[in-house]
Amino acid sequence: MDNGITYFKTDAVQxxxxxxxxPFKFSAFLLMKLPAAWLAGVRLVSVSEQACVTRVPYxxxxxxPFKSTYFACLAMAGELSTGLPAMMYARSTEKRVSMLVTGMxxxxxxxxxxxxxxxxxxxPAMKAAIEKAIATNEPTTVTIRSEGKNKEGIQIATFDIxxxxxxx
Numbered sequence: 001m002d003n004g005i006t007y008f009k010t011d012a013v014q015x016x017x018x019x020x021x022x023p024f025k026f027s028a029f030l031l032m033k034l035p036a037a038w039l040a041g042v043r044l045v046s047v048s049e050q051a052c053v054t055r056v057p058y059x060x061x062x063x064x065p066f067k068s069t070y071f072a073c074l075a076m077a078g079e080l081s082t083g084l085p086a087m088m089y090a091r092s093t094e095k096r097v098s099m100l101v102t103g104m105x106x107x108x109x110x111x112x113x114x115x116x117x118x119x120x121x122x123x124p125a126m127k128a129a130i131e132k133a134i135a136t137n138e139p140t141t142v143t144i145r146s147e148g149k150n151k152e153g154i155q156i157a158t159f160d161i162x163x164x165x166x167x168x
Contacts, residue, residue, distance in 0.1 A: 007130070012092035013088060013089070016091060017048065017088065020047050020084060020088070021046070021047065034076070037080060040073045041057045041062055049127075051119055051123065055116065058113055068111040069112035069116060074116060074157050078118045079146070080118075081146045082120045082146050082159075083101075083161075086130075086163055093130070097166065098168060101163060101164075102162050103143070103161070103162035104162065106157060107158045109155050109157060110155065110157075112157070115151060116148045116150055119146065119147055120144060140164070140165050141163065
């Protein structure tokens with residue numbers, strides 16, 4: 001919201017980014033909270049206030065019978081690239097903000113036969129939705145896109161994840 005009110009604690013946002021980019025701490029978090037993603041090899045590449053990048057490899061634990069990455073593993077990496085920034089901002093407010101995925105639209109464009117990187121660059125829209133939920137005290141939804149590409153930069157899949165935020 002552009003009303004001059006700041007809802008997010010800058011130090012908390014920075015602290016969350018440091019935690020997420022710490023190899024051991026974030027890996028332990030994934031293992032405890034998202035064990036299927038951890039086992040499939042979904043990992044965070046980078047997170048900032050502008051973009052979040054995750055990756056998922058093609059390997060035995062993430063494969064399907066067609067010699068490509070299983071669609072659900074791609075979905076986990078795509079969702080994480082949108083969910084991590086959502087968590088970063090939801091946890092950086094004075095008020096408690098709950099968050100929930102309420103929808104997902106996926107488009108698979110090419111067979112994923114190697115590592116796929118997912119990039120979410122819609123973070124400002126997500127931040128605005130959380131601000132709106134806090135300012136209005138009403139649930140707010142926003143649909144955020146994550147695009148998956150292979151090492152050649154060819155688009156493999158896109159995910160449009162709908163998030164709901166509610167201030168408590």
